[in-house]
Amino acid sequence: MLAWITGIGTLVVGLWTLVGRSKDTTFARVVGERDRLDKRVGELEKGREEDRARLDRVEAELEALRLDHKTLLDFLRDICSGRFDSDWVKGRARDLLDRFGGGGTP
Secondary structure (H helix, E strand, O other), X not given: OHHHHHHHHHHHHHHHHHHHHHHHHHHXXXXXXXXXXXXXXXXXXXXXXXXXXXHXXXXXXXXXXXXXXXXXXXXXXXXXXXXXXXXXXXXXXXXXXXXXXXXXXX
16 A cells, blocks of 8 residues: 555655756746747847838938039039029139039139
8 A cells, every 4th residue: 555655645746846847947947948039029120120220321311412503503503594694603603612512613
């Protein structure tokens, strides 16, 4: 009788350990995977913020270039209209070169 109780007790403890350990191992694996994914999401969010800041800078530069392009087109229209004499055109060209960093005299 004692042998049966010892055998059944050993079997129950063995099964309990096996089942309990696999749950702990699975839980630890899930927690580890969640931590890894949380870290990866954090890295991606940081990268997204950096990309957004870079995109904002590029969009601001593009808007400035668009305004410069419009100014130059307006200047060319003024020249083609013939309403302004050559001294005014030269002065305006100098102003635009100074503004856009071209320097020199046209």
